[in-house]
Amino acid sequence: MSHLLFIMRLIWRAQPAALIRGTVLAVAVLVAGVALLGLSGWFITAAGAAGLAGIGIAFNVFQPSAGVRFLALARTAARYGERLLTHDATLKSLTDIRVGLLRGVLGLPFQRLARLRGAETMNRLVADVDALDGISLRLFIPAIAAVTVYLGSFLALWWLTDLVLAIWIVASFTLGTGVVLVWTGRFAMAPSRRAEKALQAFRIRLIDLLRARDDLVVYGRLPDQTAAVGAAEMRLRENLGAVDRLERRAGLMLALTTTVSAGIALWLGGALVARGTISPAQAALGFFAALALSETVQPVRRGLADLGRMLDAARRVRRLLPANGAATLPAKPAAPPRPEAPALEMADIAYRHPGAETPVIDGFDLHLTPGESVALTGASGRGKSTVLALAAGLIAPDRGRILVSGRALGDLPEGQLRAEITYLPQRSMLLGTSFHDMLALGAPGLDERDALAALEAVALSSTVAGRGGLHATLSENGAGLSGGEQRRLALARALLRKPRLLLLDEPTEGLDRPTAIRVLAGIREMLPQATILTASHRRAERDWADRLIRMT
Numbered sequence: 001m002s003h004l005l006f007i008m009r010l011i012w013r014a015q016p017a018a019l020i021r022g023t024v025l026a027v028a029v030l031v032a033g034v035a036l037l038g039l040s041g042w043f044i045t046a047a048g049a050a051g052l053a054g055i056g057i058a059f060n061v062f063q064p065s066a067g068v069r070f071l072a073l074a075r076t077a078a079r080y081g082e083r084l085l086t087h088d089a090t091l092k093s094l095t096d097i098r099v100g101l102l103r104g105v106l107g108l109p110f111q112r113l114a115r116l117r118g119a120e121t122m123n124r125l126v127a128d129v130d131a132l133d134g135i136s137l138r139l140f141i142p143a144i145a146a147v148t149v150y151l152g153s154f155l156a157l158w159w160l161t162d163l164v165l166a167i168w169i170v171a172s173f174t175l176g177t178g179v180v181l182v183w184t185g186r187f188a189m190a191p192s193r194r195a196e197k198a199l200q201a202f203r204i205r206l207i208d209l210l211r212a213r214d215d216l217v218v219y220g221r222l223p224d225q226t227a228a229v230g231a232a233e234m235r236l237r238e239n240l241g242a243v244d245r246l247e248r249r250a251g252l253m254l255a256l257t258t259t260v261s262a263g264i265a266l267w268l269g270g271a272l273v274a275r276g277t278i279s280p281a282q283a284a285l286g287f288f289a290a291l292a293l294s295e296t297v298q299p300v301r302r303g304l305a306d307l308g309r310m311l312d313a314a315r316r317v318r319r320l321l322p323a324n325g326a327a328t329l330p331a332k333p334a335a336p337p338r339p340e341a342p343a344l345e346m347a348d349i350a351y352r353h354p355g356a357e358t359p360v361i362d363g364f365d366l367h368l369t370p371g372e373s374v375a376l377t378g379a380s381g382r383g384k385s386t387v388l389a390l391a392a393g394l395i396a397p398d399r400g401r402i403l404v405s406g407r408a409l410g411d412l413p414e415g416q417l418r419a420e421i422t423y424l425p426q427r428s429m430l431l432g433t434s435f436h437d438m439l440a441l442g443a444p445g446l447d448e449r450d451a452l453a454a455l456e457a458v459a460l461s462s463t464v465a466g467r468g469g470l471h472a473t474l475s476e477n478g479a480g481l482s483g484g485e486q487r488r489l490a491l492a493r494a495l496l497r498k499p500r501l502l503l504l505d506e507p508t509e510g511l512d513r514p515t516a517i518r519v520l521a522g523i524r525e526m527l528p529q530a531t532i533l534t535a536s537h538r539r540a541e542r543d544w545a546d547r548l549i550r551m552t
């Protein structure tokens with residue numbers, strides 16, 4: 001429940017004026033509905049009674065009928081305004097929440113971000129945030145409006161009819177519908193949760209199927225994955241069906257509650273008329289008002305049927321939202337690099353991956369003089385990539401000191417850090433639709449000459465020319481290029497940043513030796529001053545480096 005309140009506060013805080021106006025209109029809709037039916041009942045009965053008494057000619061039909069028309073029109077107009085204001089305000093608030101959530105996801109520690117699957121993140125950003133609209137539109141605003149209308153109806157019925165009748169109508173309604181609504185929320189919770197889980201599983205499995213289609217075909221697992229997608233969809237339909245059945249039953253019980261409440265109100269009104277406490281028209285007013293009160297609970301009914309889905313979504317969204325105010329720390333002033341200091345210095349570094357039992361590196365030291373090229377070598381799994389990720393500031397050491405040109409890595413503002421250090425991991429994404437777009441991620445406002453120079457450095461010029469030039473359109477993530485070409489394009493993008501410190505994880509992996517030698521020479525030509533640290537298995541890279549550091 002605290003998660004729902006938290007989200008409701010966020011929604012409310014983002015658009016308070018529109019939501020207050022929308023809630024006032026929601027109350028107006030219900031008030032107009034109750035008043036409309038109450039007045040109509042009173043009007044028909046009073047007119048009938050006047051006719052029976054032989055004074056029908058003197059009965060003023062114009063005022064009540066004008067009132068009925070006014071209330072009907074006011075109700076429609078208020079409903080329109082309420083929908084417009086509350087939906088618009090809620091959707092705008094959800095946009096803010098979605099942006100906050102994206103910021104939260106992007107601000108996650110590198111390790112957690114690396115574990116978050118693309119499809120899962122998509123679910124958080126799209127499905128979970130979508131599920132939150134019901135918190136304001138189908139729970140809180142209708143509930144506030146309903147409670148206000150119950151109180152108002154009690155006072156109005158007391159004033160216009162009789163205290164006993166007013167107490168019966170409002171109390172029976174509050175208790176009866178309260179029980180039905182609590183029952184709906186309780187029993188719909190599990191299927192609603194399961195439906196949402198099934199929907200998310202369906203999306204994740206479908207995305208996996210589309211992304212890994214080739215591998216699934218090769219290993220003969222396409223039918224299994226297709227069946228898994230179908231099973232998730234079946235579970236989704238079953239659980240949605242269960243929620244719908246519960247909601248329909250809740251509707252039936254609410255109709256019965258209304259019938260019993262209004263029926264007894266009619267009987268009670270009759271008794272009060274017989275005693276001469278109220279007139280028949282007043283009794284009719286009470287009866288019809290009781291009937292009209294059923295409208296107050298309809299939106300909440302749907303909201304409670306979706307409670308499980310909303311609760312889970314609210315919990316997940318809250319967990320990923322950046323803590324209030326903590327998201328943006330004031331940027332520290334940028335410290336200038338000290339040219340005489342080592343380009344990179346690591347002293348007594350220890351690091352253990354989350355979940356691993358032992359540290360992958362312990363007591364590791366490194367000292368790079370400006371402008372040198374150093375290759376980290378050693379058997380697979382010795383921690384070469386981990387050292388690069390530490391040097392890039394993507395993960396923080398458990399112990400030890402990392403200095404970049406004489407300044408503590410942790411003290412460098414993010415912008416300065418990324419301007420001075422560029423890291424090319426083993427696998428990179430190529431965002432964009434053309435060679436130019438893909439390169440421009442590393443250098444916004446990229447000049448064509450620079451782009452061509454970088455492509456020349458990584459021996460890709462002829463490939464790009466053969467594909468129609470820099471602006472030729474490519475498939476998503478560079479599909480249609482060979483693995484080696486994709487890696488070289490990512491390398492060219494890294495070179496275009498012109499960093500002081502370049503960290504390369506197996507930069508010539510997948511290239512034949514002559515091309516690897518040409519690319520390595522191109523890197524140095526393009527960045528003659530840069531300090532370069534590579535994680536290397538290949539002989540060409542080891543031969544090219546000024547110095548080797550063997551990790552054991």
Ligand SMILES: Nc1ncnc2c1ncn2[C@@H]1O[C@H](COP(=O)(O)OP(=O)(O)OP(=O)(O)O)[C@@H](O)[C@H]1O
Binds near residue numbers: 353356379381387
């Ligand atoms: N995110 C992670 N969580 C847990 N363990 C990890 C993680 N990343 C790497 N490791 C483990 O840490 C060890 C070092 O990994 P790292 O990638 O740094 O080695 P490497 O020397 O670069 O290997 P390779 O030459 O194969 O690329 C490995 O045993 C690896 O399984």
